[in-house]
Amino acid sequence: MPWIEYVGFIGAFLTAVTFMPQVWLAWKTKSVGDLSVGMLGIVFVSVIVWLVYGFFLHLVPVIIANFIVGFLSVVLLYFKFTFPKK
Amino acid sequence: MPWIEYVGFIGAFLTAVTFMPQVWLAWKTKSVGDLSVGMLGIVFVSVIVWLVYGFFLHLVPVIIANFIVGFLSVVLLYFKFTFPKK
Known part of the structure; x- marks a missing residue:
């Protein structure tokens, strides 16, 4: 496999895990008021x-990364619409 | 240009504008407490x-989209470290 393909895998891996700290923070604080619904909506459509x-x-790698990002964006949208507003 | 390349351009466009509503919300509210630094850091490295x-x-399209995402992630990191905590 040419080295640039490894770079693509690293990029796909980083993209896949991007929302994990955000989901963790949102779950821990139960606070998502500063998260933009517009951003989450665009992420979902782009996925x-x-x-x-x-x-x-x-x-x-594109397929796997986007399945993960799509799932996490749905989780964040669910938090956004179900966590009580502060 | 094959139709699938247009799909790639649409994906790149959506990815490029992903953070725009988030930057707008953060600027308007001056509130970024719910944004994860981990997420923004991963975005910057992945870019x-x-x-x-x-x-x-x-x-x-990958180059242009990532320049825009990278710039907007730096803007959000700047907000994160300069807006007063609430």
Whole structure:
């Protein structure tokens, strides 16, 4: 595998874990007032677009990373709409 | 240009604008307590990795999108460290 493919895997890994500290912080504090619904909505739509791209071009890291990001963005949207406002 | 490349451009566009509503909300409210520094840090590192990937493979949408995301993540980190805690 050429070295640049490893760089792509590292990028996909980092992208996949991006929301993990945010989900953890939100869960711990039960506070999501400063999180933008617009941001989370754009993330969710972009995940669908990237999944189409990834499936069509058989880009496994893109597919895996976007499944994870999509799942975590849904978790954050769920928090956003269910945690009581402060 | 094959249709799947348009899908890639749409994905890159959405990724590029992801943080714009978040920067706007943070600027308007001057409140970033619920934003995870860990998330912003991972975004910044992942942008560097994706820029290496994009430059090496001459992926213009990847390069442009990541420059924008990187800039906006630095803006949010700046807000995070300069806005007074509530």
